[in-house]
Amino acid sequence: MSPQQTNPEGAIDVELSEEIAEGVYANLAMIAHSNSEFILDFIRLMPGVPKAKVKARIILTPEHAKRLLEALRENISRFEEAYGGINEPNDFKFPAGGFGGPVGQA
Numbered sequence: 001m002s003p004q005q006t007n008p009e010g011a012i013d014v015e016l017s018e019e020i021a022e023g024v025y026a027n028l029a030m031i032a033h034s035n036s037e038f039i040l041d042f043i044r045l046m047p048g049v050p051k052a053k054v055k056a057r058i059i060l061t062p063e064h065a066k067r068l069l070e071a072l073r074e075n076i077s078r079f080e081e082a083y084g085g086i087n088e089p090n091d092f093k094f095p096a097g098g099f100g101g102p103v104g105q106a
Contacts, residue, residue, distance in 0.1 A: 027043075033065075
């Protein structure tokens with residue numbers, strides 16, 4: 001089945017290589033956008049190390065960024081129903097920086 005085709009139930013046949021399946025740890029995300037795309041940089045920030053490395057960069061259309069937001073909301077809601085609320089630290093400050101355009105952090 002080609003990547004463009006779907007199976008009879010309408011689900012997409014997704015291939016996951018062993019390398020990608022291992023995942024990459026990131027504890028900071030920085031988001032930039034233009035009029036046509038959102039750029040999500042996933043970063044590993046280590047305590048006491050002044051330089052953080054971008055471990056993955058994902059570029060999305062605005063429509064896909066919005067779908068991602070809704071999918072995250074839905075999954076966080078399901079997670080909190082099953083395991084309880086997720087605590088957010090009150091004292092965390094995002095590091096200064098930017099990409100030369102509008103920036104948000106997550």
